[in-house]
Amino acid sequence: MAELKDLLARLERVEERAKELNTAFTWQASRPSAEPSGGLEALSGQVEAQSRALGELRELLHGAESEQARAIQTLQAALRDAQEQLPRMIEAAPDRHDAVRRQAAYMQKRFREQFDAAVEEHVAARTRELESRLAESQSALDELQKKAAANDAQLADLRTTLADLTLEAARAPQRESEEPRSWYKTWRLPAAALVLLVLALVGWRLQKPVSETALLDQAGEAAVQKDFPRAESIYRGILKRNPKQEEALRGLGNALLLDSEEVMHTLPQ
Numbered sequence: 536m537a538e539l540k541d542l543l544a545r546l547e548r549v550e551e552r553a554k555e556l557n558t559a560f561t562w563q564a565s566r567p568s569a570e571p572s573g574g575l576e577a578l579s580g581q582v583e584a585q586s587r588a589l590g591e592l593r594e595l596l597h598g599a600e601s602e603q604a605r606a607i608q609t610l611q612a613a614l615r616d617a618q619e620q621l622p623r624m625i626e627a628a629p630d631r632h633d634a635v636r637r638q639a640a641y642m643q644k645r646f647r648e649q650f651d652a653a654v655e656e657h658v659a660a661r662t663r664e665l666e667s668r669l670a671e672s673q674s675a676l677d678e679l680q681k682k683a684a685a686n687d688a689q690l691a692d693l694r695t696t697l698a699d700l701t702l703e704a705a706r707a708p709q710r711e712s713e714e715p716r717s718w719y720k721t722w723r724l725p726a727a728a729l730v731l732l733v734l735a736l737v738g739w740r741l742q743k744p745v746s747e748t749a750l751l752d753q754a755g756e757a758a759v760q761k762d763f764p765r766a767e768s769i770y771r772g773i774l775k776r777n778p779k780q781e782e783a784l785r786g787l788g789n790a791l792l793l794d795s796e797e798v799m800h801t802l803p804q
Contacts (some may be wrong), residue, residue, distance in 0.1 A: 540654045620762040661764075668768040676772050747773055751782055758790055766790040 704725045750773050757766035770787035771778050 672768040672772045
């Protein structure tokens with residue numbers, strides 16, 4: 536191919552030179568006859584120049600024909616070589632196609648493995664996060680249950696104290712008949728017991744664990760705000776206290792479904 540390109544370039548140069556000589560020859564032929572002052576010598580010079588140009592043009596044309604013949608021979612040789620190589624190329628084509636198919640299958644397998652690994656890693660990370668939040672919620676729930684048990688014990692003590700004070704108040708008239716007492720001394724203990732009971736009831740009410748209805752409302756708000764891990768954590772806490780809570784079961788199922796859809800949207804396509 537390099538030799539063919541070289542021959543074509545040489546033919547182009549020969550053609551350009553032939554055009555230049557043809558132009559010069561035409562210009563010399565079209566010039567008017569020599570002036571009387573020049574005489575025969577000027578005319579003879581023009582004829583000689585035209586003869587030289589014509590001879591050079593003939594040589595160039597002969598060389599161009601030779602170069603063209605060589606180019607044709609080179610093309611014919613290249614064509615014969617291509618015809619000889621064509622059967623071998625046709626025989627080797629299926630092997631190349633099989634190699635391409637094997638490469639494509641390998642790349643597809645690698646992509647599937649990487650995609651599955653990314654999905655598993657993402658799901659594992661989400662699972663660990665959910666388990667961590669569930670453990671935190673369970674710890675908070677256990678703490679609330681401990682406080683509730685302590686409040687119940689305190690309330691029982693207050694009830695015992697109130698019973699004792701009531702009994703003491705019932706015995707007060709008998710002691711008053713035996714020994715006169717002032718109004719302050721008579722109602723001091725019952726009033727103090729009543730105040731303590733009211734304060735204990737208020738504290739127990741304030742520290743009482745959140746009701747299931749309030750927890751369900753919080754979980755619903757978290758789901759609306761697309762904070763699915765928090766909603767799942769609240770629903771699981773409710774189900775641990777009451778496994779048969781149907782509304783919590785439905786809410787947990789919906790939250791898991793929506794969370795899985797969000798996970799699939801965040802995965803690479």
